[in-house]
Amino acid sequence: MSGINRKDLLDITSLSADEILLICDSAKYFKEVFTRSIKKIPVLRGKSVCCLFFEPSTRTRLSFELAAKRLSADFINVTVSSSSVVKGESLIDTMRTLEAMNADFVIMRHQVSLSTEFLARNTSASVINAGDGNHAHPTQALLDSYSLIEKRGSLKGMHIGIVGDIKHSRVARSDIEAFQKLGAKVTLCGPPTLLPDEFKSYGVDMTYDFDDLLPKLDAVNMLRIQKERQKGSHFPSIREYHERFAMTEKRLKNCSKDIIVMHPGPMNRGVEIDDFVADSPNAIINEQVTNGIAVRMAVFYLLMGGKPLESLGSE
C-alpha cells in the first residue's frame, strides 16, 4: 500500500482494514515526534487548516488544532453561532469561501448527518469529518483503535463492549465499523430505548444486561451520557442509569483483570463512570487524548498524499 489515496476522511465505512492500520502505524510515528522535547515538524508548513464547527466542542477542536500546529500548519478557527440557522445554500457558500481562501483542510463538525459528505463533494479542499449528527466520528474511532493496538498489538479476536446511548452516538457507529474491520467482536449494551434494532444490521451482539456482559469483555468503551442529545423520554433517571450501566468499582472487580476501559471524554464522573474506575490502571482515558493528536497528525499527513513513514526530519 502506498498511502490512503483520497481527498477526504468522512467515515470509517470507506476505509479498508489496511488503511486503518496504515493510519495507526503512522500515528505511532507522530506520537514519538510530539512526546520528544521539540514537538514540531514541517509536514504542513505553508498549508492552511480551517476548523468549521457548528456544534460547540473544546476537546476535539483542541486536538485538531494541536495536531495541525505541531505539523507547522496555519490554523484558523471559524466559530459558527449555534443559534443561527444555517441553510444548505449558505453552507455551500461558506465552504466555497474557505476554498477560495485556499484552505487546504476543512475540519467540520455539524449537527446534520452526512452534511460533511455533501460539502466534500462541493469543494476541492480536503474535508475531515469531526462529527456529523448521529452518523460518524471517524477520527475518534481511529484513535480508539490505535489506543487498543498500542495496548494489545492487535484487535484480532478481542471482544469489545460499547455501552450507553448507542442510538444517538456517532462514536458508537464509527467504533463498531473500525473494531469489526480490525477483527474484533463487538457487543452493544444500553437501555432498550437507546439500543434500537437497526444496529443488528452491523452484525453486532446486543444486550441490556451489563453485568452479564462485562466479565466476557477484553475492552469496554463507556460512552458519555450527553443530556443535550436526549430527546423525548428515552432516557431513564441518572440514578437508574448509574445503577444498571455505570462502570463502578464493584463492576470493575467482576471484570477480567486486564480489561481496558475507554471513554471518549469529557467524563461525567458518577454518571456513566465512577472515580475508582476512571483513575484505575485499567482506564486509558488520558492516553486516548494523547493518541487523538497523533492519529489526527497521521490523518493530515496521509490525506496530503504522505507515504508510509520510514523517517521524517525534525525541524
Add this chain to the structure above:
Amino acid sequence: MSGINRKDLLDITSLSADEILLICDSAKYFKEVFTRSIKKIPVLRGKSVCCLFFEPSTRTRLSFELAAKRLSADFINVTVSSSSVVKGESLIDTMRTLEAMNADFVIMRHQVSLSTEFLARNTSASVINAGDGNHAHPTQALLDSYSLIEKRGSLKGMHIGIVGDIKHSRVARSDIEAFQKLGAKVTLCGPPTLLPDEFKSYGVDMTYDFDDLLPKLDAVNMLRIQKERQKGSHFPSIREYHERFAMTEKRLKNCSKDIIVMHPGPMNRGVEIDDFVADSPNAIINEQVTNGIAVRMAVFYLLMGGKPLESLGSE
C-alpha cells in the same frame, strides 16, 4: 513611485490612482505566492498583527488573518463584545495598550464612521480600516478593483453599476472612489429611499431603473442586503426588492454577454442575487475572496515600507 509612504490605510480618498495600481500590481505577485504549494513567505516574520473588531465579521477577519499568517506574522484576535458600550476614552486606551504591546498593525472594524481615523492619529501602529460605519471599507474596494483588472486589464472606460442599499454601504462609497480614480464610469442603482441625493457629489449617475441600466454595464456589483443595517422604513419587502433589483437569470440574459458580476459576500441567494447568476461564469465572487487575501498581503507589505516587487524569496 517607490512605495505608498504612509502609516495607515483608512480610505480610498487618500490614495492616488498610481497607488491603487501599485497595490494591485503587488497583489498579483502575492496571489502567485499563495496559489503555489508552499504559501508562506517571511515578509512579516516577527511582526504582530492585531485584529480589533467591534462588529461581528467572519469573512473579512478570516481574510486578514490568512493574509497575515501567510506573511509569517503573529496574528492576534481581540474580540470586543458588541453589547459593551465603548466610549471614546477607553477606545484610545485600548489602542494605546495594543501599541504598548508593540502591535505593528491594528486591523480595525467599528460601527462609528471615522473612528479608525481618530485612532490612527493617536497611535504609532499602522491602522488598517476594515470598515467604519457607513464611511469606508478600502480593502474591499481594492480587491474589487484588482478583480476587475485581473479580468479586463484596466478599468479605463468601463461602465460599472453598484446596486442595492447604497445609503448604508461603506463598500459602495469606497468602490465609487476607487473605480472612478481608475477611469471607470459608475452608475448607482437602488430604491429611492436607499439612494440619497448626497451621492451626486461623487459625480456618479444614479437610477432607480435596474432593467434600463443593466444592458449598458460592463460590470455590476450586487451589494448584500444587510437586514441588520436597515433602520426605519426605507426598505421595501424582500419580494418587491427581488422583483425590481435582484440579479436574476432573466436579467442576466439581457446583459452584455461578458458582463462581470461581483458580490462582496456573504450572498443572500434569492434576495439580491439568484443561484443561476451566482453560479454562472459571469460571477467572479469566489475569485474576489481569493483576491481579497492577495490584496491584503500587498497592503501589509506596502504599509511596512515595501518597494515595488521584482522577486521575493519563498521561505
Add this chain to the structure above:
Amino acid sequence: MSGINRKDLLDITSLSADEILLICDSAKYFKEVFTRSIKKIPVLRGKSVCCLFFEPSTRTRLSFELAAKRLSADFINVTVSSSSVVKGESLIDTMRTLEAMNADFVIMRHQVSLSTEFLARNTSASVINAGDGNHAHPTQALLDSYSLIEKRGSLKGMHIGIVGDIKHSRVARSDIEAFQKLGAKVTLCGPPTLLPDEFKSYGVDMTYDFDDLLPKLDAVNMLRIQKERQKGSHFPSIREYHERFAMTEKRLKNCSKDIIVMHPGPMNRGVEIDDFVADSPNAIINEQVTNGIAVRMAVFYLLMGGKPLESLGSE
C-alpha cells in the same frame, strides 16, 4: 543562583527576593528582544502554551499570548463559558486533558482562590497563575516591580502606596509581597469598608486619608475600581470615591515631583484616575503594558529551566 527551579508560578509568597530580581533581570533582556525590529526568538519553539481562563480578560490573555508567540510557542486558547458551573472534578479532568495533550504550560485564571495551586499539584504541566479569586496575580506584581526597577534602579527604601479596593484585590496582595521583599515600604489606602484589618498581618501601614499619604510617596498604584467585584454595600458612590481617592490633577500637584503613577489597567478614567494624571509624564501605565510581555517571556524562560542570560540568539 542558577535559575528559579520550580515547575509553577502560583504566587509571590514562594519567591525569594533574589528570584524576583532574576525574573526582572531576564525581563530586561527580553524587552530588548521585542523592541527590536524582529521580535521573535526560538526559546519555546515546539512547546505548547494553553490559556485556560474561567474569567473574561482581554489584556492579560493578550499579554501572555504575545509573550508566548514571541518565544515561538504554539499558543492555544481555551475559553470556558463563565456561565457553566465547573466542578472540582471536571476541573481536574480538564487539566489532565491538557496534560495528555502535552501542553507544556497552562496559564490559568479562575474565580476561586487557590484553584491554580490545587491544579498545579495534579498535573505535570507548568502552571502559571494569571489571577485566582482574591488570592494572587503574581505576574502583575512582577511587572509592577520590574517597571519600578526600570525607573529607579531598585525598590530599596521606596515608599509605595496602593490605593482602592484592597479587600477584593489579588493585585494588591501580590504587590504588597513583591514590593516588601524588594525592600520597599508599603502603605495601603482606601475606604474603610474596602481596607480590612486582616491586611495588618502583612506589616503594611494603612490609612483612609489619601491626601495625607500622597506627599510621602515615591510611587502609587491606583487599583481599578471593578464594579463587577463589589458585593454588598461596601462601596461608596462613584462621586464620593472620586472625591476622596481618585488621582486628580490637584492631587498630583501635591505629590513629589517625580512620583511614579501606576495602574494595572484597564483604567476607568474619571473614576480612580483623571485624564490629566493618566496622560502625565508621571504615569507609566503604557510602559507597564510593554513590561508585562517582557516579564511573562522571562517567566516562561525561567520555568523552562532557563539560566541567567548572557545572550540568546535571534531567529
